[in-house]
Amino acid sequence: MSAGAASLRNIPSVDEVLKTSVAVAAVELFGRPAVVKAVRATLAEMRGKMRGNAVRAVEPTDVAEEARAKLEFDARPKVRAVFNLSGTVLHTNLGRAQLAEVAVEAATAAMREAIALEFDIGEGKRGERDELIRELLCELTGAEAATVVNNNAAAVLIVLNTLAKGRESIVSRGELIEIGGAFRMPEIMSRAGTKLVEVGTTNRTHEKDYLGAIGSKTGLILKVHTSNYRIEGFTKEVKADKLAAIARKHKVPLVNDLGSGVLIDLAKFGLSHEQTVAEAVAEGADIVTFSGDKLLGGPQAGFIVGSKELIARINKNPMKRALRVDKIRLAALEATLRLYRDPDRLAAALPTLRFLARKKSGIEAAAKRLLPAFVKAVGADFEVAVTSCASQVGSGSLPQETVQSAGISIRAKGGSGRAIAALSSSFRALPTPVIGHIEEQALIFDLRCLEREDDFVRNLAALKPGEKP
Numbered sequence: 001m002s003a004g005a006a007s008l009r010n011i012p013s014v015d016e017v018l019k020t021s022v023a024v025a026a027v028e029l030f031g032r033p034a035v036v037k038a039v040r041a042t043l044a045e046m047r048g049k050m051r052g053n054a055v056r057a058v059e060p061t062d063v064a065e066e067a068r069a070k071l072e073f074d075a076r077p078k079v080r081a082v083f084n085l086s087g088t089v090l091h092t093n094l095g096r097a098q099l100a101e102v103a104v105e106a107a108t109a110a111m112r113e114a115i116a117l118e119f120d121i122g123e124g125k126r127g128e129r130d131e132l133i134r135e136l137l138c139e140l141t142g143a144e145a146a147t148v149v150n151n152n153a154a155a156v157l158i159v160l161n162t163l164a165k166g167r168e169s170i171v172s173r174g175e176l177i178e179i180g181g182a183f184r185m186p187e188i189m190s191r192a193g194t195k196l197v198e199v200g201t202t203n204r205t206h207e208k209d210y211l212g213a214i215g216s217k218t219g220l221i222l223k224v225h226t227s228n229y230r231i232e233g234f235t236k237e238v239k240a241d242k243l244a245a246i247a248r249k250h251k252v253p254l255v256n257d258l259g260s261g262v263l264i265d266l267a268k269f270g271l272s273h274e275q276t277v278a279e280a281v282a283e284g285a286d287i288v289t290f291s292g293d294k295l296l297g298g299p300q301a302g303f304i305v306g307s308k309e310l311i312a313r314i315n316k317n318p319m320k321r322a323l324r325v326d327k328i329r330l331a332a333l334e335a336t337l338r339l340y341r342d343p344d345r346l347a348a349a350l351p352t353l354r355f356l357a358r359k360k361s362g363i364e365a366a367a368k369r370l371l372p373a374f375v376k377a378v379g380a381d382f383e384v385a386v387t388s389c390a391s392q393v394g395s396g397s398l399p400q401e402t403v404q405s406a407g408i409s410i411r412a413k414g415g416s417g418r419a420i421a422a423l424s425s426s427f428r429a430l431p432t433p434v435i436g437h438i439e440e441q442a443l444i445f446d447l448r449c450l451e452r453e454d455d456f457v458r459n460l461a462a463l464k465p466g467e468k469p
């Protein structure tokens with residue numbers, strides 16, 4: 001008899017494993033079929049490992065424990081909360097804006113209950129879903145009319161398709177943007193069925209460039225906010241108020257894609273002033289488009305505000321049906337927009353602004369409080385210190401702007417980049433993954449967006465340097 005065959009007899013049967021108290025408890029949690037499958041998989045792995053190796057008996061409980069660990073690992077949701085200590089407040093890869101508590105409650109209620117989504121409660125007949133937030137949007141932007149679609153990319157697509165299909169759209173070469181995730185203005189234009197007419201040069205576009213391009217085929221003039229970059233030096237752009245005059249004179253609409261929709265003066269929160277939607281409307285744009293989940297701080301959405309006649313045409317486009325938003329987001333949008341009626345309490349209620357408005361001194365104090373927990377978690381191989389850093393707004397909002405912040409920096413003693421990369425993965429392997437960034441061989445955690453410090457410390461205590469997610 002070979003050593004391998006002897007060892008296999010020391011492995012318990014599926015039934016023996018299922019009788020253990022660990023397996024019985026696992027069946028309660030995960031159901032019998034899943035537990036049986038996990039036990040079989042665990043036994044198969046053990047047989048593989050034991051073949052040819054030294055004989056060692058395996059207890060049924062050991063198998064059950066391992067199977068349960070597999071099931072627990074598998075049961076972790078793929079959509080998981082993380083601690084965003086990346087230093088980017090609106091991180092597209094981390095879901096952009098975190099919603100206000102009132103928005104979360106409104107969305108939850110809309111999920112659980114039947115709601116008057118397209119139902120006029122006063123009249124007892126069919127209504128329009130956009131009506132739910134139209135008034136608020138008009139009030140906050142000064143626009144005549146408003147509508148909402150899936151995101152701002154969709155807003156630009158449907159506006160171009162409605163107003164300029166089969167016709168020309170005039171854009172400055174300095175504004176032919178690409179936003180992350182393959183949103184390129186020339187490609188969106190072609191999909192919208194409009195012909196791109198580029199005017200000016202990368203750094204300079206004049207009024208005469210627009211005037212020379214306007215003709216009988218012009219569908220619209222498009223102004224695009226260069227959200228994620230700045231052209232500096234010898235530059236010239238035609239401001240939207242000037243473009244509005246040109247557009248009016250030639251009876252073509254001016255569309256202004258603002259990107260990040262700002263509804264209040266950000267200077268109040270210590271940031272630089274970014275043109276608000278109301279200002280863009282007041283300059284004379286016929287249509288203004290902006291995002292729901294950038295600086296506005298709401299769920300993903302694309303707002304289109306402007307003239308009554310043009311919004312009515314956009315709403316009649318069959319694309320509108322394909323790009324509409326669901327009840328959950330409408331509920332969250334309404335609750336978010338309502339917060340803007342009280343600007344004094346906005347920063348307290350809206351996480352995006354609350355994070356951005358935090359002063360460096362307060363964040364530094366948090367870093368000092370948390371330093372011992374970090375030191376204890378990473379162990380003696382690393383040097384941990386409170387550090388100054390600079391947060392970014394993110395999602396192409398205020399690209400030039402950084403906000404003075406503070407956090408924790410961790411370096412490997414001996415300065416190995418590999419040790420820091422490995423430590424960074426073990427932070428991601430935590431029950432709630434912690435996301436930082438690496439800069440000059442240091443792992444940096446910007447604490448601007450950290451609020452639940454107690455939860456954070458409890459989570460950090462589970463850190464096992466060397467573990468991978």
Ligand SMILES: *Cc1c(COP(=O)(O)O)cnc(C)c1O
Pocket residue numbers: 151152153154156177179183224225226227228257258259260290291292293301302395396
């Ligand atoms: C972000 C952005 C978009 C795309 O908006 P989403 O809401 O991400 O779809 C379009 N245009 C500009 C100028 C932007 O900054």
